[in-house]
Amino acid sequence: MAVPVAYYLALSAVLFVMGALGVLVRRNAIVVFMSLELMFNAANLAFVAFARYYLQLDGQIIVFFVMTVAAAEVAVGLALMVAIFRARHSIDVDQMSILKG
């Protein structure tokens, strides 16, 4: 029995909102980063669900691109966090307050 596309979309919307809230609320940069990945994967789920719904391949191929891009972002993001952790032994985003005005 096929699951209606609306179910996938609801799940994807929930994941996206959880991710967005996580970015806004959490303090640890790693957790913020995981929330970002949740947002990307919410979009991926929507792409795949729509691709299935329209019986097209386009949406699934887009997901490959998105995963590649997300992997590149992980590399850069983790490198930045390691550099910051070395300098100040914390990656709490609330302590990032040298720059203000």
Add this chain to the structure above:
Amino acid sequence: MTLDFTPILPFMIVAGAALALLVLDLFWPVRLKWLTPLLAAASLLAALVVELGQANYLRAGLSNMVIIDNFSVFANAIFICSGIAAIALAYDYIQRTGINHGEYYVLMLFSISGMLLMSTAADLIIVFLALELLSVPLYVLTGFARPRLDSEEAALKYFLLGAFSSGVLLYGIALLYGATSYTSLHGILSAVSRGTADMPLVVVGAAFLLVGVAFKGGVVPFHMWAPDVYQGAPTSVTGFMSVGAKAAGFVALLRIFVVAFPPVAVELTSVMNFLASLTMLIGNIAAIGQRNIKRMLAYSGIAQAGYMLMAFVPFGNKAIINDSVASMIFYLAVYAIASFGAWAVVVAVEQAEGRGLDIDDYAGLGRRYPLLGVAMLIFMLSFIGLPPTLGFWGKFYLFRSVIEGNYIVLALVGMLASLISAYYYLRVVVMMFLHDGANITVRRNWLLSGLVGVSALAVLLLGLMPGPLFQMAADALLRL
């Protein structure tokens, strides 16, 4: 079946040069390090020649994923020229701040290749890929001055908020795909006009897209990251970012909205109108209180984004959209020239360990370095939009197209915002000429002086005869 790569030839030149330099730079001995910026500039010049050769060459390529028209040629010429200017800006700066690694130029080339792809994107997935190709190298460049803490902090802030905006943008693309079953701009338009699209979902998707790009472009209320990032990044990167990254976002947004979204203009025009007004006012008012020149120019850049956003407001009005696009892209060129001049002055005045960046440090510089002072005066006048500088004509055409579209209130808000901006722009000049101050020695370097001189002359001379440049912008039509 053969693939025709000519539409993305400039992109391939720049990206190929970046890949080659990434490897070659490892093998050059230290005394030959100057080859990297030289070859980077040479590859940009080659790309510029190819790009200009594609004027009046309308073609879609790679299964209609990309499209070249005069609009993309004009925008790409701006990106490539700003890349060359950014190399001139960086050459001396990264040597004296001890971050002279060849990767600097390589990352810059990657970022420019993303911009070149962005302006030709005719499919939302290309927009997403180009945006990431543009942004990810910029995150690294922002943190390039590590282990300086402010640079690292700026990089992390930029990275987290940049990735957040990419996520929002991507979700918007997913919703548009779901609503229309297409990701190409023409597919979306045709699905909407056939009536097969789910209209509420199209509006929500378009709004997500707008928010995603507004984040990147530093549009109020999504601008909080911009001043911090601009202040913390190495100054040469900030100069590049404030022109290139912002311009690329707006160029893509303009094409998306003008080509694909005229049917949702009813819902989104008022949102655009509100964002533009808010950005102009908040950007200019917040700039008044700044003491650090990089932060001040960051807020000024936010305000300038607001002016550019004015040109988006009539995106659904077929009668005047061509004028609007022309005035926006003309303004972009004007802003790029004056902006690089101003940043070159900031780089020249900056001292070791981040000193010399307060506006107070500029006291007396105009009297001791008259040419530098006059150049800064020209750039500031151009930012305000006073004649006889090029900035006057930029604002003139922009306001004219806004008034043509009958958005009188928006035009008045823009005028008021320009009036406010005169205060903080002129304060820098007053500080330079009418105050006495500490003895700051301005860095003398022929590349920087050249950049300041060329920009100042361009702002003045093109301000006296803006006709040819504006004609080029007017010919830079979007192919609908």
